[in-house]
Amino acid sequence: MWVRFAVASFLVAFAAPAFSKENYRVDPLHTAATFSVSHLGLSLQRGSFGKTTGMVMLDRSARNGSIDVAIDAASVTSGSTSRETMLKGEDYFNVAQFPSITFKSTKLKFDGDRVVSADGELTIRGVTKPVTLTVADFKCAVHPATKKPACGAEVTASVKRSEFGMTKNQASTSDDVTIAIAIEAIQQ
Secondary structure, rough: HHHOOOHHHHHHHHHHHHHHEEEEEEHHHOOEEEEEEEEEEEEEEEEEEEOOOEEEEEEEOOEEEEEEEEEHHHEOOOOOOOHHHHOOOOOOOOOOOEEEEEEEEEOOOOOOOEEEEEEEEEEOOOOEEEEEEEEEEEEEEEEOOOOOOEEEEEEEEEEEHHHHHHOOOOOOEEEEEEEEEEEEEEEE
16 A cells, blocks of 8 residues: 555656646747838848747646737837838837837647647737737757756747738838747746
8 A cells, every 4th residue: 555655656746747837938038029021012121129028837738828928119120220210110119108019828729738829919009909829849848058948939920010000101011010939938
């Protein structure tokens, strides 16, 4: 009887961490939020944000979790000083009034223990809209530098900029914007 109890206790002790909630902090040095938009139907114009923070909670055994990410809108870069000034201005991100772009998940979808999409609310310029993020290449492993569990993925979504009040230059710049985020997060 004692042996069964000892074996059961051993199995529970080592199985519990695999079934517990895991909290991860977004690694800002290894997370890149970018966007692209068609200009005159001739080329894709790209931009990126240099400051992204957030938390990810995963309970892979229960197939649920949450994502809460904030992007510093003033950290936008595009390779052109004049374009960056325009993007930070009132017609686009209006960073003086709306300094953050946020995504808060409402539901994660899993394939086995891998996250494959996240439904949630994207807020840009104070306007909140539902959006689904597609998650590809979701992987977790022990981070070689921190020796802590870490996860990474490629996340994409498409939005209409007009839905967030960005209607300037509709004749030359597409309403459809592709968002792509390469994200890494380290367990806390």
